[in-house]
Amino acid sequence: MGRHTELDVGLVVTAHGRHVMVETPDGARVQCHLRGKKSECVVGDRVRWQASGDEGVVEHVEPRRNLLMRQDEWRTKSFAANLDQILVLVAGEPMFSESQLSRALIAAETAGIPVRVLLNKAELPQAEAARERLQPYRDMGVQVLEASLKTRPQESRELLRPLLQESATLVLGPSGTGKSTLVNLMVQDAQAQVGDISQALNSGRHTTTTTRWYWLDPAVRHGALLDSPGFQEFGLRHVSAEELPRLMPDLRAHLPDCRFYNCTHRHEPGCGVRAAVERGEIAASRYRIYGEIREELERTKW
Ligand SMILES: Nc1nc2c(ncn2[C@@H]2O[C@H](COP(=O)(O)OP(=O)(O)OP(=O)(O)O)[C@@H](O)[C@H]2O)c(=O)[nH]1
Ligand SMILES: [Mg+2]
Numbered sequence: 001m002g003r004h005t006e007l008d009v010g011l012v013v014t015a016h017g018r019h020v021m022v023e024t025p026d027g028a029r030v031q032c033h034l035r036g037k038k039s040e041c042v043v044g045d046r047v048r049w050q051a052s053g054d055e056g057v058v059e060h061v062e063p064r065r066n067l068l069m070r071q072d073e074w075r076t077k078s079f080a081a082n083l084d085q086i087l088v089l090v091a092g093e094p095m096f097s098e099s100q101l102s103r104a105l106i107a108a109e110t111a112g113i114p115v116r117v118l119l120n121k122a123e124l125p126q127a128e129a130a131r132e133r134l135q136p137y138r139d140m141g142v143q144v145l146e147a148s149l150k151t152r153p154q155e156s157r158e159l160l161r162p163l164l165q166e167s168a169t170l171v172l173g174p175s176g177t178g179k180s181t182l183v184n185l186m187v188q189d190a191q192a193q194v195g196d197i198s199q200a201l202n203s204g205r206h207t208t209t210t211t212r213w214y215w216l217d218p219a220v221r222h223g224a225l226l227d228s229p230g231f232q233e234f235g236l237r238h239v240s241a242e243e244l245p246r247l248m249p250d251l252r253a254h255l256p257d258c259r260f261y262n263c264t265h266r267h268e269p270g271c272g273v274r275a276a277v278e279r280g281e282i283a284a285s286r287y288r289i290y291g292e293i294r295e296e297l298e299r300t301k302w
């Protein structure tokens with residue numbers, strides 16, 4: 001690393017394949033490309049770069065504190081690096097998928113990044129069903145907050161400011177839950193595109209297509225929010241089937257009760273996890289999701 005110390009430092013604020021936007025310590029933004037075919041950059045990376053005309057070349061990516069990953073149908077995608085926490089936004093309209101929520105929590109757990117859940121659009125009648133669906137997550141110790149980012153902005157801002165102020169927070173969740181609304185609420189001049197359908201202009205829905213770093217206060221450059229595109233799929237191929245139960249806190253609590261150390265919790269006798277499901281201490285939905293993900297991880301192993 002010593003050989004890079006003469007280079008400029010920077011922070012990756014957006015990344016599109018081999019093109020990244022790097023922010024310098026004084027806040028200037030430089031379009032850079034990556035040196036070398038193997039290197040990969042994600043939002044949140046600290047890099048060493050070198051000017052080349054109006055643009056720049058990233059020569060080196062500093063070691064990461066953590067890295068959040070997921071897969072879609074085709075390939076592994078690194079989401080973002082060097083995060084302090086993840087805020088998963090869900091809503092009752094559109095109703096969130098419990099499987100996707102579980103996957104996001106597992107991805108955060110395996111990356112070692114603290115995570116909270118925010119139920120947005122809490123004022124809608126559909127929020128009640130979402131609240132119920134979130135109960136197993138509360139029971140396993142996940143902090144679940146509620147807000148109405150659009151209809152009660154002031155109150156929401158006061159609730160969230162202390163939780164976000166000091167941290168780099170990745171905002172994650174399905175499309176249409178209010179991630180960009182949150183960024184616009186907390187960040188002055190963010191102007192993140194929000195998914196309102198503009199009938200007058202007939203311009204269609206504005207959906208976020210790329211992960212982007214926003215300083216909460218550009219003058220201080222301390223806390224930050226990372227807006228991200230809504231996910232449909234949340235592949236976990238980087239997780240091994242054997243470690244999956246330990247990444248699900250409600251299952252993990254009962255692992256010491258299994259007779260066999262390599263219990264898969266599906267058909268073995270003396271399984272503490274299945275006993276807990278039968279006693280109602282693990283939600284049936286969570287056990288089903290565990291089985292689905294486990295099966296998927298075993299099937300895609302190569
Ligand atoms: N009723 C209600 N609607 C809200 C609330 N917060 C946001 N919305 C609306 O939800 C829609 C989607 O908001 P966005 O912020 O674009 O959602 P997103 O999560 O960024 O969506 P993607 O970028 O597609 O992933 C918009 O029409 C918002 O105005 C809320 O508290 N209550
Ligand atoms: Mg958005």
Ligand SMILES: [Zn+2]
Pocket residue numbers: 258259263264265266268270271272273274
């Ligand atoms: Zn077991």
